[in-house]
Amino acid sequence: MTTIAENQTGHTSGSAEDLLVCTGVKAGYGNIEVVRQFDLAAPGGSVVAVLGPNGAGKTTLLNTLSGLLPAQSGSVSVGGLTVKNGRPADASDAGIVLVPDDRALFTALTVEENLLAARGRHRTTVDGAFDRFPALAVRRKLAAGHLSGGEQQMLAVARALMQEPRVLLLDEMSMGLAPIIVEELMPMVRRVAKDTGAVVVLVEQHVHLALEVADRAIVLVHGEVVLDRTAAELAADPTLLESAYLGGSIS
Numbered sequence: 001m002t003t004i005a006e007n008q009t010g011h012t013s014g015s016a017e018d019l020l021v022c023t024g025v026k027a028g029y030g031n032i033e034v035v036r037q038f039d040l041a042a043p044g045g046s047v048v049a050v051l052g053p054n055g056a057g058k059t060t061l062l063n064t065l066s067g068l069l070p071a072q073s074g075s076v077s078v079g080g081l082t083v084k085n086g087r088p089a090d091a092s093d094a095g096i097v098l099v100p101d102d103r104a105l106f107t108a109l110t111v112e113e114n115l116l117a118a119r120g121r122h123r124t125t126v127d128g129a130f131d132r133f134p135a136l137a138v139r140r141k142l143a144a145g146h147l148s149g150g151e152q153q154m155l156a157v158a159r160a161l162m163q164e165p166r167v168l169l170l171d172e173m174s175m176g177l178a179p180i181i182v183e184e185l186m187p188m189v190r191r192v193a194k195d196t197g198a199v200v201v202l203v204e205q206h207v208h209l210a211l212e213v214a215d216r217a218i219v220l221v222h223g224e225v226v227l228d229r230t231a232a233e234l235a236a237d238p239t240l241l242e243s244a245y246l247g248g249s250i251s
């Protein structure tokens with residue numbers, strides 16, 4: 001059995017338990033290479049934090065995994081099936097769901113309408129979403145634009161869950177939120193992974209909060225993976241993280 005602890009640097013070939021496998025993914029814009037090589041094999045129910053300074057390529061990576069941006073090379077598979085490159089619909093059929101950093105809510109629609117609009121062909125229910133997020137239930141008739149920042153982020157995640165993700169990509173959940181709100185939201189990430197069995201890939205600037213809920217952490221600097229360890233290992237040794245952010249591979 002592959003454990004998260006074994007799933008460190010170099011373990012990217014994937015085993016039967018690995019739901020999301022990325023192999024040699026290069027990503028960028030036209031001829032501009034932004035992410036040089038990204039490899040990952042992650043079991044269902046795990047949280048992978050993708051960390052790194054501004055401009056490292058984190059959003060580019062998530063957009064590529066979700067098919068919005070074609071990969072320059074490499075492959076992505078979910079549950080053993082390769083996802084067609086650069087096809088958002090195919091990625092969506094494979095269960096890859098992206099929550100972008102702007103949250104992509106319909107601000108004039110109510111909470112309930114936002115959830116219904118996200119459901120598509122899935123059999124999920126609004127009541128199911130409210131069971132999971134009771135704070136949204138009491139706001140169900142309110143326009144999403146009138147929610148607090150934290151509630152909007154919760155709604156963005158609830159919308160994503162309406163699509164029964166097998167891989168949930170969360171881009172900077174904390175964007176524009178006070179640290180205290182981020183601290184309150186972060187355990188939701190762990191819970192979602194545990195309850196749904198999805199792989200959650202979490203891009204986050206609040207590194208220490210991310211490490212508290214992640215199983216594994218990958219640090220990207222200038223498009224290179226410079227560190228790939230268990231989150232526990234990184235949390236216990238802040239100097240590793242500092243060195244990685246300052247540049248250079250850490251063996």
Ligand SMILES: Nc1ncnc2c1ncn2[C@@H]1O[C@H](COP(=O)(O)OP(=O)(O)OP(=O)(O)O)[C@@H](O)[C@H]1O
Nearest residue numbers: 029032034052053054055056057058059060061205
């Ligand atoms: N549409 C685009 N065309 C060309 N280059 C782009 C485009 N979008 C982003 N880039 C460049 O790609 C690099 C990586 O950007 P990206 O947004 O992926 O980084 P990031 O790690 O998510 O940073 P941040 O934390 O600031 O969002 C940057 O140099 C950025 O200028």
